[in-house]
Amino acid sequence: MTPLSPKSGELPDSNNHLYEEVLTQAAVLARRYLQTIRERHAGVSQAALERLPALGGEMPFHGEDPLAVLKLLDDIGSPATVASMGGRFFGGVIGGALPASVAAHWLADAWDQNACLFDFSPVAAYLEDLVLDWVLDLLGLPPDCGGAFVTGTQMADVTALAAARSAVLGRAGWDVERDGLFSAPPVTVIIGEEVHATMPKALALLGFGRGRVHTVPADSQGRMKPSLLPRISGPAIVCVQVGNVNTGACDPVGEICEIAHNVGAWVHVDGAFGLWAAVSPERKCLVEGVGRADSWATDGHKWLNVPQDSGIAIVRDAEALGRSMSIAAAYYPPDAEAKRQPMQLGPESSRRARAVEIWAALRCLGKHGVAELIDRTCRHATRFAEGLRAKGFDILNDVVLNQVLVSFGDDETTARVIDAIQAEGTCWCGGTVWKGRKAMRISVSSWATTSADVERSLETILALAAGECGSSSSKPSIA
Numbered sequence: 001m002t003p004l005s006p007k008s009g010e011l012p013d014s015n016n017h018l019y020e021e022v023l024t025q026a027a028v029l030a031r032r033y034l035q036t037i038r039e040r041h042a043g044v045s046q047a048a049l050e051r052l053p054a055l056g057g058e059m060p061f062h063g064e065d066p067l068a069v070l071k072l073l074d075d076i077g078s079p080a081t082v083a084s085m086g087g088r089f090f091g092g093v094i095g096g097a098l099p100a101s102v103a104a105h106w107l108a109d110a111w112d113q114n115a116c117l118f119d120f121s122p123v124a125a126y127l128e129d130l131v132l133d134w135v136l137d138l139l140g141l142p143p144d145c146g147g148a149f150v151t152g153t154q155m156a157d158v159t160a161l162a163a164a165r166s167a168v169l170g171r172a173g174w175d176v177e178r179d180g181l182f183s184a185p186p187v188t189v190i191i192g193e194e195v196h197a198t199m200p201k202a203l204a205l206l207g208f209g210r211g212r213v214h215t216v217p218a219d220s221q222g223r224m225k226p227s228l229l230p231r232i233s234g235p236a237i238v239c240v241q242v243g244n245v246n247t248g249a250c251d252p253v254g255e256i257c258e259i260a261h262n263v264g265a266w267v268h269v270d271g272a273f274g275l276w277a278a279v280s281p282e283r284k285c286l287v288e289g290v291g292r293a294d295s296w297a298t299d300g301h302k303w304l305n306v307p308q309d310s311g312i313a314i315v316r317d318a319e320a321l322g323r324s325m326s327i328a329a330a331y332y333p334p335d336a337e338a339k340r341q342p343m344q345l346g347p348e349s350s351r352r353a354r355a356v357e358i359w360a361a362l363r364c365l366g367k368h369g370v371a372e373l374i375d376r377t378c379r380h381a382t383r384f385a386e387g388l389r390a391k392g393f394d395i396l397n398d399v400v401l402n403q404v405l406v407s408f409g410d411d412e413t414t415a416r417v418i419d420a421i422q423a424e425g426t427c428w429c430g431g432t433v434w435k436g437r438k439a440m441r442i443s444v445s446s447w448a449t450t451s452a453d454v455e456r457s458l459e460t461i462l463a464l465a466a467g468e469c470g471s472s473s474s475k476p477s478i479a
C-alpha cells in the first residue's frame, strides 16, 4: 500500500484504494476485538500497560503506511482497553455500544461531517431535530423543548444551566450574555447533598461557584429532602438528580418542582442515566413529575448504549437556550428559523454528527426495545443483590434501578475483595464510599450483559469474597 505521506509530493489521481484496504482491515481488527472480548480479562493487565510506550516516544519525522499505523494501534492499544463492550464490566454506568450504533458511527466517520451548520451537513441537522423529538416523546418531556447534542451529561448540565442563568437573570432585568455576572443580581443555586461530582464543576464553569451553592440534606438513599429546601426568593435554580450514581435513587422531582415553581425558581434535572427510568412502565414512578421541570441533562452513551461522547441538553424554554448559545458572524448564515443550526443551540462550533448513533440505537431498539433494555439491566442488578445477600453480605442500597452497593465486611475486607475481583478478571467492579462505609459498586448498564454473565460474575465474586473474608477476622455470617 502506498503511504499517504508527503514524501512523494503528489498523490495518485485516484486514491480510493487507500480507503479500501485500511477500512477493510479496520473492520477485521474491530471484529476480532469484539469477538474475543468475552474471553479476555475484563480489565487491563500490567503487561498491556507496560507495552504502551511502543505507541511511540518522539513523533516520527517520516510518515508511515496507514495499515502499519492501524496494526500498531491494535497490537498495543487493544489490550490496554477495559472490556466495557464485553458484558461483564460493571465499573460505573458506562454502557456498551449497540452493534447498530457502532456501525452507524463508522459510517458517519466516513462522512466526516461538520455538524455545526445545516448547510455543512443537512443530514446531521435533520437527525438532531428528529432524535430530539423521539427522545422527548420517549422520556415523557414537553414536545416543544429545545435541545443540544453535547459530549456528555456534564456539558449538558453546563448548556442547560447557561439557559437557566439567562432566563432567571433575564426575569430580573439583567442581560447575562451581554453584561456577564459581575454586578448581576445574585442567583440562588440549590443542589442536593448527594449530587454527582460533575454538577459542582458545571456550576463552577458557569460562574456560580462550587462553594456558594445551598446544599440540601439527603435521606439514606441519597434523595434530596424537599422539606429541607431553603426559603427561596429572587432568581433561583434548583438542581435535581434522578439516578444517584451510587444507589440509583431519584430525588422526588415532582414535589421539588411544585415547591420551586411556587417561588418562580428554575428546576434543572441531572438525569444522566436515571431519566431513562421514564421509559419503563414498572419504573417510571421513580421519576414521577419529571416532565414539569425546566431543563434536563442526560446521556446517550450510558444506558442507551451508544458510543462515548454523547450527551443531550434539553430546555423547555427553547428561546433561552438559543439566547445563551447564539453566535454571529458574516461567514455564518443568518439563523433561519426553518433550518436547525446546531451551533446556535449548543456550546460547540465544529463537531461531529453525534445524533447519528442515537438515531441508529433508537431506530434499532424501538420504544419497546429501549424499555426492555432498561428493565433487563435492572433485573440483572436485582439478581446480583439477591445472590450477594443470600450469602450474608450487606446490600447498602434499595436496588430500585441498575445500581448495587455491597459491603463484604469491614472497609479493609471490602477493599481486598474489590482488588481480588479486579485482578481475577472475570468481571470488573469499582469501589466507592457510601454513608461513610466502603462499598463495591455494581452498575449494570450494557445490552451485552446476559443472565449467564450475571451468574458467572456472581459465582466469581462470591468465591473471591469467601477467600478474602476467610483470611480476615471480620467474617460475615455465611448462610
Ligand SMILES: *Cc1c(COP(=O)(O)O)cnc(C)c1O
Residues within 6 Å of the ligand: 093, 151, 152, 153, 154, 155, 196, 198, 199, 241, 242, 243, 244, 245, 270, 271, 272, 273, 299, 311
Ligand atoms: C455520569 C453522570 C454524570 C456525568 O456524565 P458525563 O457523561 O460523564 O459527563 C452526571 N450525573 C450523573 C448522575 C451521572 O451518572
